[in-house]
Amino acid sequence: MANKDRNKTLLLELGKLPENNQCADCSAPDPDWVSYKLGVFVCLNCSGVHRNLSNISRVKSIRLDFWDDELVKFMKTNGNATGRATYEKAVPAFYYRPQQEDCAVLREQWIRAKYERMEFTGETKYPPLAYTTGFYEGMLWKKGKEKGQFQRRKFVLSEKEFTLAYFNKEDPSKGPKALISIKDVNVTFQPEKIGHAHGLQITYQKDSHTRSIFVYHESGEEIVNWFNAIRAARFAYLKTAYPTGSDKELRTRITRNYLKEGYMEKTGPMQKETFKKRWFILDSQDRKLLYFKSQLDAEELGVVFIGTDTNGYSVSECIPKRTRGNRWRCGVTVDTPDRQFVFMCEQEREQREWVEALRQVISKPMQPQDYTSKSHVTSIHTTGDS
Structure with missing residues (x-):
């Protein structure tokens, strides 16, 4: 017994x-x-x-x-x-x-x-696994501009061309609505933000701005296949862009989750302007703090480059002397060589998390590509938001 x-x-x-x-x-x-x-x-x-x-x-x-x-x-x-x-x-x-x-x-x-499915046992699969073929196409539900409704759209990924395209109509002869270079693409699961268990956010660079596409698919297997197909194309691009990089080194740059996201209130450069509620994303890999009017906006309102402490960047908790229009009381100050930014958080926990996350980026040494990124961001660029 x-x-x-x-x-x-x-x-x-x-x-x-x-x-x-x-x-x-x-x-x-x-x-x-x-x-x-x-x-x-x-x-x-x-x-x-x-x-x-x-x-x-x-x-x-x-x-x-x-x-x-x-x-x-x-x-x-x-x-x-x-x-x-x-x-x-x-x-x-x-x-x-x-x-x-x-x-x-x-x-x-x-x-x-x-x-x-026994996909990784080393046995040859036929037909080959969809995300390994270098070409992937199918229908995804994409958030549209009008009323935020999701509509079925055709997407086509080409590893050979290093592009991701989507079409407003199923007829590809009319040309893609957008042709996205894999060079700057990031893809991350965002079920809570999108409101669907299979929600995926695809971001890319266009005209020096960060653009976002929000999609989902009813099938969990299909959306994860799309995720890994995009990662496969990204990895193939990185192998050509950095031929001496090891697989281990390149793997960290394929895609990434954002270090911190959430709402804060922000004021303008004089710190006398009315505070406005904005959705913030901290991208630690690109050292950027981006902000949007809402969490499902297609394009950011502005971006702050986050350098190192040796270059004059710092972050701290604060209680602003002058506030106008703010509903929240937990302040975060970000100092850059060009400007001081003041943000307000709703709760002390969020204040601590933002300070900790920003300090994590500030403490990380700059890489050669970071200086290129900084040159494209003059500490902040705006499209109507201070």
Whole structure:
């Protein structure tokens, strides 16, 4: 008869081993669930996805469930390292591996791609996986200008041309509504902002401004395929632009999540102007603080370049002496060589988070490409907003 306490202790010890002390699927620390059919240790969130793959995976809690001797023996001879060697043998360099904080659709499709569709076992797939072909097309729901309604639009991605195009009509002979260079594209999941579990934000540069497209697809698999197809094209571009860069170095530049987003109030350069509520995005890779009238605007109102402390940039909490029109009371001051910016946050927690995030960028050394970026931003450029 199995010894319940002894087996639980053995499993807890197995889970503390370096190869098992992070979730096999999202790297969350100290996973206390196990897929005893796949032989991997997973976190609570990922275990929920495994439960929906009952023909492939079966999960139990290390602490709450009963474990017999045979299952414990099976886990001893398996574990996360063995699982990775089997199910992650050939993950493309560009493919995004979700982390603990990533949205549900990314984690679910990563788990399904690994264990259900067996996409990374190294076996040749035919037809080839859609995101690996260098050409991808299909229909996505895109937010339009009028009334913010989402409309079905055709998108075409070409790795060969390094372009992403979308069409207002399905007939491509009429030409694309926009032809976007992969050079400056970023893509990030934004389910809460867009209001859809599969919401995706695509940003790019046009006429020295940052433009945004908001899209979604009903299928989680399809939207994640689009995400990784764009990453594949970006990776191919980076390989040509930086031929001496290693895959590890280039991987960090394919796409990125923004360091911090949210509403703040801002005033003008004289700090006497009326405060206005604006949506802010801090892009740590490009060292830019962008602001928009609302979170789903297609183009930013202005942008502040964030340099280093040695170049005269700093950030601090503050209580402004003069305020006009502001509803919020928690101030953030950003000093640049050209101007002091004053922003107001609704809560002290948001104030601390913005200060911490901005200090993180300020403390990061400038790279050669950052000086090029700075030259395109004269500390701030506006389209009708101070």
